[in-house]
Each structure stands twice: as structure tokens, then as C-alpha cells.
Amino acid sequence: MTAAAKRIILSAEALLKAFGGNVAVQNVSMAFAEGRLHSILGPNGAGKTTLFNLLTKDLTPDTGTVRLEGADVTGLKPHQIARRGLSRSYQISSVYLDMTARENVWVASYRALAGGALVFWRRADRDAAVRDHADTYLRRLGLMSFADVPTKELSYGDQRLLEIAVTLASEPRIILLDEPTAGLSRQETEKVKRVIAALKGEFTIVMIEHNMGVVMEISDEISVMNRGAVIAHGSPAEIQGNKTVQEAYFGG
Numbered sequence: 001m002t003a004a005a006k007r008i009i010l011s012a013e014a015l016l017k018a019f020g021g022n023v024a025v026q027n028v029s030m031a032f033a034e035g036r037l038h039s040i041l042g043p044n045g046a047g048k049t050t051l052f053n054l055l056t057k058d059l060t061p062d063t064g065t066v067r068l069e070g071a072d073v074t075g076l077k078p079h080q081i082a083r084r085g086l087s088r089s090y091q092i093s094s095v096y097l098d099m100t101a102r103e104n105v106w107v108a109s110y111r112a113l114a115g116g117a118l119v120f121w122r123r124a125d126r127d128a129a130v131r132d133h134a135d136t137y138l139r140r141l142g143l144m145s146f147a148d149v150p151t152k153e154l155s156y157g158d159q160r161l162l163e164i165a166v167t168l169a170s171e172p173r174i175i176l177l178d179e180p181t182a183g184l185s186r187q188e189t190e191k192v193k194r195v196i197a198a199l200k201g202e203f204t205i206v207m208i209e210h211n212m213g214v215v216m217e218i219s220d221e222i223s224v225m226n227r228g229a230v231i232a233h234g235s236p237a238e239i240q241g242n243k244t245v246q247e248a249y250f251g252g
């Protein structure tokens with residue numbers, strides 16, 4: 001199915017962001033279709049992270065519009081965007097190293113369930129519900145055997161998986177993954193790749209990723225940025241054969 005045939009859940013429309021005289025994101029428009037994995041590629045400094053920050057409202061664009069389910073959300077704060085179902089993982093792992101794996105997911109689970117007036121539940125029921133919720137995501141990411149292990153004792157790859165578990169436990173509809181395989185071994189990269197591929201369809205995923213093999217294998221569509229602008233958009237096969245991309249990204 002083509003992207004055009006799918007419902008657009010999130011979109012960037014003519015976004016522009018400059019830092020002083022440096023235009024980091026230049027008139028960028030992108031549409032993210034429901035249930036698809038859309039990767040953003042580009043060399044260092046292309047503007048990918050700035051675009052993420054504009055989508056999550058960690059940054060405000062100088063001009064342009066961000067739409068979530070058709071509504072203009074450009075003026076909203078990050079927590080308001082999160083409440084509307086958009087959750088993000090960071091390039092630098094943001095899990096708490098002194099907490100156990102389960103405790104890390106608990107925090108997001110508690111927030112997700114608290115939306116359902118969790119505070120009024122009996123304490124034992126509440127704690128069991130939060131634990132069940134957290135365990136669902138630990139299991140899903142293959143981390144149950146580490147549930148009670150302090151996060152600092154997990155391998156870096158498992159810490160990145162835990163980060164995805166935390167992201168999912170907030171029950172988003174859209175997840176933004178910032179370089180999920182950065183710094184991982186080949187084996188860990190394979191594992192993270194399989195996990196992300198399994199989330200496709202259920203979640204809309206936007207992913208910045210430098211590992212070309214991962215991007216080409218699991219993406220439904222790819223946008224390529226260079227010097228703040230989008231220079232190509234298409235399927236993995238279309239991007240692989242695109243001459244402009246080869247010149248900009250692979251140096252010729």
C-alpha cells in the first residue's frame with residue numbers, strides 16, 4: 001500500500017528553524033502515515049535531530065506548522081504533545097541507571113494508568129495494575145529476566161531496549177526513535193532491529209538511524225535530508241537507487 005493511501009497521522013509543513021545565521025531545518029515538509037515506519041536519513045548536521053525536536057515541540061519552529069491527526073499543534077508544549085500520543089526515545093539513553101529495569105518502566109506505566117484515575121484505586125490493586133502494565137512491556141522487549149536487575153548492570157543494548165519499553169509504556173500511538181542502534185554491537189543491533197520491525201503496524205514509527213542496513217531492511221519509507229532540506233523521499237529501493245542521495249550521503 002502506498003503512503004498516500006494511508007491516513008496521515010503526523011505532519012511537518014514547511015518547517016523552518018535557524019540558530020543565529022545557521023538554518024538547521026529549511027522549509028521541511030514530511031507526512032507520517034499511520035502504522036508505517038518512516039526513517040530519516042542524512043549526514044551529520046543535516047538537521048534530523050532538529051526536525052525531531054520540532055515535531056516533539058522541544059523546539060518551536062520559526063515558521064511552519066506541525067499537525068497531529070490534522071490539528072495544528074505547533075503552539076503546544078512537549079507534555080501536551082505527549083498526552084496526545086507522541087512519545088520519543090533519545091540518542092543518549094535516558095533511563096535511570098540506579099533503578100531496576102522494572103522500576104524504569106513503572107514510572108511510564110504509572111503515568112499512563114494515572115490518566116484512568118488510578119489514584120482512586122485501592123493501593124494493592126493499583127500497585128498490581130502498574131506492575132502488570134510494566135511487565136507487559138518488559139516481556140514484549142524480552143527483558144523480563146532483568147526485571148529486578150539494576151539498570152546499570154544491563155548491557156548497553158538491553159538499556160536501549162529498556163528505553164523503548166519505557167517509551168511504549170506511556171501508550172503512545174506515534175514513537176520517535178533517535179538512533180536506536182547507536183553504539184550497539186552487531187548482535188545487539190540485530191535484536192533492536194527485530195524489536196522495532198515487530199512494532200510496525202501497531203505504532204506509527206519515525207526513526208533517525210545511521211545504520212544503512214537497518215534502515216533499508218525495516219523501513220516502509222525513507223526521507224533523506226541534507227543541509228537542512230529534504231532531498232529525497234521514497235521506498236528503500238527508490239532511495240538506494242537515487243543519484244542525488246548517493247552524491248549527498250555516500251559522497252558520489
Ligand SMILES: Nc1ncnc2c1ncn2[C@@H]1O[C@H](COP(=O)(O)OP(=O)(O)OP(=O)(O)O)[C@@H](O)[C@H]1O
Pocket residue numbers: 019022023024042043044045046047048049050051
Ligand atoms: N541548539 C543549537 N544551537 C545552535 N546550532 C544548533 C543547535 N542544534 C543544532 N544546531 C545546528 O543545526 C544543524 C543541524 O543539526 P542537527 O543536530 O539537527 O543535525 P543531525 O542531522 O541530527 O546531525 P547528527 O546526525 O550529527 O545528529 C547543525 O549545523 C548544528 O550545528
